[in-house]
Amino acid sequence: QQQVKQSPQSLIVQKGGISIINCAYENTAFDYFPWYQQFPGKGPALLIAIRPDVSEKKEGRFTISFNKSAKQFSLHIMDSQPGDSATYFCAARRRRGNQFYFGTGTSLTVIP
């Protein structure tokens, strides 16, 4: 059973547009929600993360929106660039045991 559900599976956005990736979870024991970016042939790299006590976090062109009551969070990439083309994973950490659960990934393509 997938603990963190991610959509869409793939996304094509025009350069300059907004990319939006959504994730949902059920386990209320999760206490930390990171997003990772992965380029082909590389390991994932932490992009941005949020804790459930805030509703939004912004770092440059990347913003996480968090809805605790709905158990949903999303990544927004503003002014998307071809260099943002990568696979993005959301994740959630269960504090007890310090275990991370990942979504199934979204392949983002930004076309010039």
Next chain:
Amino acid sequence: IAGITQAPTSQILAAGRRMTLRCTQDMRHNAMYWYRQDLGLGLRLIHYSNTAGTTGKGEVPDGYSVSRANTDDFPLTLASAVPSQTSVYFCASSDSGVKQFFGPGTRLTVL
């Protein structure tokens, strides 16, 4: 060494053979993790260790074992490989148990 190293980079293995994937970090992080990445399934946690001397099972531990004799090394062993273990394996470490750093991965094919 800077960060996390994994070895080998890739490996083709006959079914039934034993294989150990190596992972070493030089950041003195307490927590380490092993994930497998499969298309359409994302990253799934195999085993983890929150400190040297302790290990725990993740989502998909069957067929795999780990040990954590010291802070820096966290090897993953497949005792008798099966084709369903064909995957890309990533090792990760974490300082505060929050921010994870991933290695470059090992691509394993079991025939």
